[in-house]
Amino acid sequence: MARRQFLAILRKDLLTELRTRETLLAMFLFAVLALVVFHYAFDPRGTLDMTPYAGGMLWVVFLFAALLGLNRSFAQEKDEGCLDGLLASPVDRVVVFAAKACANLLFLALVQLLVVPLFTLFFVQHGYAGHAGGIALVVLLADAGIAVLGTLLATLAVNTRARDLLLPIVFLPLVVPLLVAATTATTAIIAEGAGLGAIGGRLLFLGAYDVVFLVAAYGTYDYLLGE
Amino acid sequence: MSESMRAPVGQDQAEDATIRLASVSVRYRVPRERMASLKEYTIRWIQRRVQYVDFWALEEIDLAVERGEIFGVVGPNGAGKSTLLRVLATLSTPSSGSVRVAGTDPRQDPTPIRRAVGFIAHSPLLYPELTARENLRFYGDLYGVPDAAARSDALLERVELDTRRNDRVRTFSRGMRQRLAIARALLHRPRVLLLDEPHAGLDPHAVDILDGLLAEVRTDHTFVMVTHSLERGLQWATQVIVLAAGEVAYAAPVVGEGGVAQPGAVAPDEMAAACRRAMGGGPEGAC
Numbered sequence: 001m002a003r004r005q006f007l008a009i010l011r012k013d014l015l016t017e018l019r020t021r022e023t024l025l026a027m028f029l030f031a032v033l034a035l036v037v038f039h040y041a042f043d044p045r046g047t048l049d050m051t052p053y054a055g056g057m058l059w060v061v062f063l064f065a066a067l068l069g070l071n072r073s074f075a076q077e078k079d080e081g082c083l084d085g086l087l088a089s090p091v092d093r094v095v096v097f098a099a100k101a102c103a104n105l106l107f108l109a110l111v112q113l114l115v116v117p118l119f120t121l122f123f124v125q126h127g128y129a130g131h132a133g134g135i136a137l138v139v140l141l142a143d144a145g146i147a148v149l150g151t152l153l154a155t156l157a158v159n160t161r162a163r164d165l166l167l168p169i170v171f172l173p174l175v176v177p178l179l180v181a182a183t184t185a186t187t188a189i190i191a192e193g194a195g196l197g198a199i200g201g202r203l204l205f206l207g208a209y210d211v212v213f214l215v216a217a218y219g220t221y222d223y224l225l226g227e
Numbered sequence: 228m229s230e231s232m233r234a235p236v237g238q239d240q241a242e243d244a245t246i247r248l249a250s251v252s253v254r255y256r257v258p259r260e261r262m263a264s265l266k267e268y269t270i271r272w273i274q275r276r277v278q279y280v281d282f283w284a285l286e287e288i289d290l291a292v293e294r295g296e297i298f299g300v301v302g303p304n305g306a307g308k309s310t311l312l313r314v315l316a317t318l319s320t321p322s323s324g325s326v327r328v329a330g331t332d333p334r335q336d337p338t339p340i341r342r343a344v345g346f347i348a349h350s351p352l353l354y355p356e357l358t359a360r361e362n363l364r365f366y367g368d369l370y371g372v373p374d375a376a377a378r379s380d381a382l383l384e385r386v387e388l389d390t391r392r393n394d395r396v397r398t399f400s401r402g403m404r405q406r407l408a409i410a411r412a413l414l415h416r417p418r419v420l421l422l423d424e425p426h427a428g429l430d431p432h433a434v435d436i437l438d439g440l441l442a443e444v445r446t447d448h449t450f451v452m453v454t455h456s457l458e459r460g461l462q463w464a465t466q467v468i469v470l471a472a473g474e475v476a477y478a479a480p481v482v483g484e485g486g487v488a489q490p491g492a493v494a495p496d497e498m499a500a501a502c503r504r505a506m507g508g509g510p511e512g513a514c
Binding site: 001004005007008009011012015016019020076080081082084085086087088089090091161162165226 | 265316317318320338339341342344346348349350351352353354355356357361364365366368369370371395411
């Protein structure tokens with residue numbers, strides 16, 4: 001039953017996004033434009049090796065692109081009054097959270113798939129294909145943290161009048177530790193060719209971060225999604 | 228067709244389709260003065276100048292609705308009618324008092340109530356980018372309806388939307404959305420139906436469809452129907468209360484010929500007068 005409900009909410013969110021393309025288009029355009037701005041702001045002549053700073057730029061872009069998507073994740077439910085329909089049904093609130101977080105994770109991953117080649121073109125002067133596994137692991141763990149924390153806080157913000165303003169204000173300070181771990185791990189891989197052993201501590205931190213906020217969501221979501 | 232609309236009736240269901248409210252109050256804390264903006268509110272909150280007052284959306288409400296009864300709730304805007312429905316639908320938690328819907332206290336476990344209740348809210352609770360059928364399938368999955376596809380098709384036919392089943396809801400008129408909302412509310416064969424102005428936005432033909440559906444399921448279900456119109460409430464209800472400012476201004480069974488409670492009776496003068504008082508003397512024809 002919970003699986004059927006989870007898949008129904010996830011399918012509904014994906015189908016809605018497939019038809020409107022509001023969130024994905026906004027996230028993708030923002031990410032591309034941010035990369036272009038970074039390129040012209042830091043290295044307009046194209047002479048510098050930006051590889052040591054590439055990890056930081058990449059995660060700043062991903063983080064703000066994710067914020068755009070997170071802001072939208074409950075907006076439609078609220079705007080169309082559908083949140084009451086969801087809450088009046090016999091769905092465990094944790095199932096709602098899991099489905100929403102998965103949808104946010106998928107949207108972010110899709111944007112990353114499209115943006116990373118452009119990012120490599122703009123900012124990375126030597127290939128890092130040999131470290132794709134390490135990069136993928138960092139991205140997966142960091143994305144999970146962004147989706148879990150972001151969905152939790154988007155739920156908190158949805159019942160407030162200024163939800164578009166509130167979400168970044170509470171999300172960004174809390175996501176800084178994740179940003180630091182993801183940035184240093186990514187930079188170590190891209191710039192220094194570090195292996196999994198060298199970034200093991202940061203991977204562990206990212207995993208622990210995900211678990212902490214998953215537990216927080218499990219414990220508080222019923223309350224957060226209520227009145 | 229009508230048989231497929233009905234929930235299977237059993238002894239357990241007969242006992243579990245009742246509603247009991249005892250001294251139920253819902254209180255919100257609101258700023259004493261209306262703030263022009265969030266900025267003003269924030270500044271005054273930092274300066275500790277925001278004073279809060281208690282706003283009682285519902286105050287000391289008692290009611291008992293038996294299986295098969297239609298309970299009408301009449302009152303003006305802001306009387307607490309929708310708050311009452313939200314309490315019964317487990318969307319709002321009372322500040323005090325006890326609630327039992329379908330034999331269950333929502334504070335102990337709201338899930339059985341959510342399974343038992345069908346809710347037609349003020350907004351249709353439909354996703355505009357999904358088709359009519361996808362919306363019903365979505366809610367069918369949430370409620371675990373075993374024959375969701377067949378049931379959705381039957382209900383779409385019943386509300387005369389079968390030719391539009393694959394159209395997105397955003398292309399529907401207000402009346403069509405309301406008809407689809409009725410199908411959504413009946414999809415999981417609820418034992419208790421909560422109706423918030425169900426006739427709003429419907430043309431006469433759609434009103435006939437809704438009334439036909441309600442007539443088909445009325446013997447198996449317990450209804451709570453919120454309406455601005457006492458006439459509409461009396462057309463269906465076996466009991467009517469008039470709510471004003473969160474309190475029951477008047478309550479009585481609808482008494483027909485021979486003193487037997489039955490729907491469709493003429494409003495007692497006292498009830499009409501209470502309704503007019505609650506409405507503040509208007510609007511014309513409401514009471």
